[in-house]
Amino acid sequence: MALELSEQEQFRRNSLQELFNLGINPYPAESYLINATTSEILTNFPADNTRYQEVSLAGRIMTRRIMGAASFVDIQDSAGRIQLYIKRDDICPGDEKTLYNTVFKRLMDIGDIIGVTGFVFNTQMGEISIHVKELKMLSKSVKPLPIVKEAEGQTFDAVTDPEFKYRQRYVDLIINPAVKDVFVKRTKVVNIIREFLNSQGALEVDTPVLQSIPGGATARPFITHHNALDIPLYLRIANELYLKRLIVGGFDWVYEFSRDFRNEGMDRTHNPEFTILEFYVAYRDYFWMMEQTEQMLQKIAVGLYGKTDVPFGDTTISFKAPFNRISIYDAIKEHTGIDVSAMDEAQLRIVCRQLELETDNTMGKGKLVDLLFGEKCEHHYIQPTFIIDYPVEMSPLTKKHRSKPGLVERFELMINGKEIANAYSELNDPIDQRERFEYQVKLMERGDNEAMFIDYDFLRALEYGMPPTAGIGIGIDRLVMLMTNQASIQDVLFFPQMRPEKKAIVNLVTDDDFIAQGIPAEWVPVIRKAGFKTPEEVKAANPNKLLNDLSGLRKKLKLEITSLKLEEVQAWCKD
């Protein structure tokens, strides 16, 4: 007997055995063919019709109401829930009532997956239900499912513990239907984007995740090692430089949904792995890209909700094109009253001090402007706004502005006070690009540990000539957060990163390890129940106290096993 299982888990394991004893396989191998889904029936079954007279469907038991010889069961499939009406004499037409009395009533539990056939009807209370003719166990659940009940729009005992939800997302998905909806919408967003891009002739591509130079962004990478080549490799922090190589290679429009990895802090908008859509289009500039972005986001909103207004928190975000545009210097002027557009590094540092922002000597002009914007402006932009024309120092991959010296042709799209997209007219002058990289190296020497590495192969590609190109990166996770009204990135990732649970050691120690120490097999479960996880812990115990505890447990649990003598216990505790 496995004492470490909870009472309910033990009951279910016993039921499992009883099913086997009755000749019923609780985990049958063969297909179970269905011809309907719950939601299909609920939407199509008209009150006065005789459709769906022979349906077959399958799902998980979510709740049961047993009234003697008749019962109501709610099952849930991938599409929704429906009520079953199960009558003893209908599923057991003869004298043999075991299927109902024993299998259904006693051996089936909430959480089990069953298949049923029957006909659809309306109950006296007017609920569309299935009158079951046949019932089959498809998968026995041996772990009790948290029970969430609902009535008149109110939910009772919903599991809200974030740790539970994120670690056991499979349970979260079963019991919280709204969670499923978020992820369905996530896929919809991705599909709408694909269609939007493909319909314009874009080509979806794959580029390396393992890179020997982590380029295209400034962030600390995850590092790993390739044994055969004996070189370090990095998980990509961006795929930008590879997509641009493909533009050099002659593709006019490429895109990739790129899983990127950054070895940095985690919070409600950062997960170590996340998804960015990047796309690059030859012969276009950042103005064109702003229009594309507006069109795309508007399409997503309309595709999900049929309108451009999307609720988020206590506000509504309008994705109706066009979006506002403001230069980063104007934004800073607007929110601080200070015109920094003509300032050099020293003057900027003074401004930052005046505004009580912390600076240090590793920060160049670009970082200081970034700091001012990030601290004083960013959070003001709730409605979609393009922040444009950044200083050249903070944009090493961006083309110099066609008419404004010291600036580059870049925009970031801010929504709800957060950056959603980052785009530029791409720098395609190889000489300029080399100089920009070299400036990055200087920053690194000054102590900026996130300045970019030089990718010489990328420079070589540019030297062959890259057409004028517009490029963008859009944070898909954050976009999905906006589109599904979720405050945390963890709620739009199926399996957000978590510290591992520490339970492994309990499972690694087998009963044999205890037996090897001279402990009788029948006492091993008791020892575990008493809290000893390893034989070493038993060895270290006080024999008198151990004997007392074990004998106490034996009595408490009414175990019919031979009692222990002190000498025996003393023997375990010695080597």
Add this chain to the structure above:
RNA sequence: CUCUCGGUAGCUCAGCUGGUAGAGCAAUUGACUCUUAAUCAAUGGGUCACAGGUUCGAAUCCUGUCCGGGAGACCA
């Protein structure tokens, strides 16, 4: 990494200023042929996250550790 709040039955939670744990749902047994948070009766279920300490006595007080949330720091 810092501050802060939390971890009690399968789930949701109560447990006050220390006296060895309670409720609802779930479970078990029984009753019940249209219920729907089904109902009624009885029953069982807990290393109070973990490890120390203070105390005659700790879920409760103190210290440390682990895990999580929130806010910051770092970072797009």
